[in-house]
Amino acid sequence: MEKAKSRNPAPDRKRRLKRWAIGAYRLGMILAALACLRMLPSEGRALDPARILAEAQNILPGTASVGDPSDGLYPLLGKDGEPTGWATSTFPQAEEIMGYSGASELLVIFDPDRTVKAVRFLSSQDTDGHVAKIREDPAFWAQWNGKPEATLGAPAAPVIVSGATLTSEAMARGLAARFGAKGMGQWFPEPLKLSDVRKWFPEADALTDGGYPGSYSVRKGGETLGTVLRSSRMGVSARGFNGTSDVIVVLAPGGEKLLGIALLGSRDNEPYVGDVGEEVKYADGFAGKTIAEVLAEDPRESPSLFTSGASYTNSAVVESVREMLRRHQSDEAARGFPWKSSLAIAWIALGVGLAFHKSGKRRNVRTAYAVISVAAGIALGWMVSQDQLVGWGANGFGIRNILPLLVLTAVAMLVPAFTGKNVYCSSICPHGAAQTLAGQLVKKRFHLPPKIHAVMVRIPWLTLVVIWVLAFVASGVPFAYFEPFETWSSGFVAFVPAAIFTIGILSAFFLPQGYCHYGCPTGALLKFLTHSPSAWTRSDALAGIMVASAAIFTALQ
Ligand code: SF4
Secondary structure (H helix, E strand, C coil), rough: CHHHHHHHHHHHHHHHHHHHHHHHHHHHHHHHHHHHHCCCCCCHHHHHHHHHHHHHHHCCCCCCCEEHHHHHHCEEEECCEEEEEEECCCCCCCHCCCCCCCEEEEEEEECCCCEEEEEEEEECCCCCCHHHHHHHHHHHCCCCCCCCCHHCCCCCCCCCCCCCHHHHHHHHHHHHHHHHCCCCCCCCCCCCCCHHHHCCCCCCEEEEECCCCCCEEEEEEEEEEEEEHHHHCCCCEEECCEEEEEEEEEECCCCCCEEEEEEEEEECCHHHHHHHHHHHCCCCCCCCCEEEHHHCCCCCCCCCCHHHHHHHHHHHHHHHHHHHHHHHHHHHHCCCHHHHHHHHHHHHCCCCCCCCHHHCCHHHHHHHHHHHHHHHHHHCCCCCCCHHHHHHHHCCCHHHHHHHHHHHHHHHHHHHHHHHHHHHHHHHHHHHHHHHHHHHHHCCCCCCCCHHEEEECCHHHHHHHHHHHHHCCCCCHHHHHCCCCHHHHHHHCCCHHHHHHHHHHHHHCCCHHHHHHHHHHHHHHHHHHCCCCCCHHHHHHHHHHHHHHHHHHHCCC
């Protein structure tokens, strides 16, 4: 055998090169699909011309059709093809502007001279009750009527709906952002100033970046005097009666003891804010406490730290402070030993090592590693899934937060593409490992009749295609509902993933790897990378056609 190898090195090398070339092509197809998704303009996914037409016909009755958009503006056309006006969505510029719990999309309809005829509601991820209040308020919707397009980007004091201030203001800010206003997503745009921390550090001469978003070092010369955390820059948004508050927490050197807190601003109602502001100023109940003491206290059982007359705003401030301290602690910890990431990478490396070492073939070793994978799945909740891949394609990702998941995904894709071994499915995947362990508990195995098997094995492929087509043509689809993996990270919260999870695991007791064979679209994607490793197949041609169609679709948006 060795002799034959050395006599014919060229065919071996040729075969290996062919396998790598085919693997690279398959991986390239997946990356190209992700790139197309990334390049898809978000307004192309969000706006439905039929919806625009229906709204426009109520405002401009002569409108018969909607033309192709340019720069997000859709021409409205009469029967004779002459323009009757224009329409545009406030997305994508308003997508980042949150009300109570999400962004809202409005439709702006102009006459042919680009003067606003009407503004209409399209969709909102915000609280239903607030949105309903705004929809019933004609003064809110009429505030833009008659204004020329050129004036809409000037940030003015908008008409706000009482009882839904945050949502209505977010909608108005979103509209201003759509027409060029800057800084609309920032509720508290003022930077932190030395005067904000003078009370604690009268000698300070500089505020510098504290190492993570929302933290600042207070300095004098080269010396650090303390740390300041700012809620609006940390993304902490505890809401009071009617809005969020911008709170700073001031920490002594060492970062463990609180010197005090201050309220820089609030979207909450007067006079509550005034009351809390005064209390914070003169009777700061946090001063002198350690982070551990503040976090150990139950705010519902502690006597009020501020004033009794402002319970909502008061609670919002207390909750903001606690959340900021929690994040400060976890960020400090993350900058120490990253144990979670290290364990995750050790688990992945062990899985890859066993896949290529002969000991990985031993049943007891495989069982032990399956137990480790299940434990890792429960503890970490990190899994390769279509929801994650589509999300990364559409929105990108931040390496700092998901390095282990990035490593896991890279291993799942690169190893099969270039070695032909589906190491993720064969050992690492916690859901696959759980099925393996379930299967070992019951001796009697059940196999589907060949005809049913032949139909069922197509389901994962079909699901995979449906997911990716929807990723391009529809918006807001909860892709996590196509797979069971969300249940590993968030528990039995969402019904559909929990049902797929339960059925998959229960069936594995009798049907070996039943979910893997008959349900898993991620498994199908990884199988695409490993099937017939050195040969060009019909699936490769089909993938090429699908990715080319996705590229054309993206280019046309
Ligand atoms: S087929 Fe799906 S569930 Fe099964 S091991 Fe692979 S990724 Fe995990």
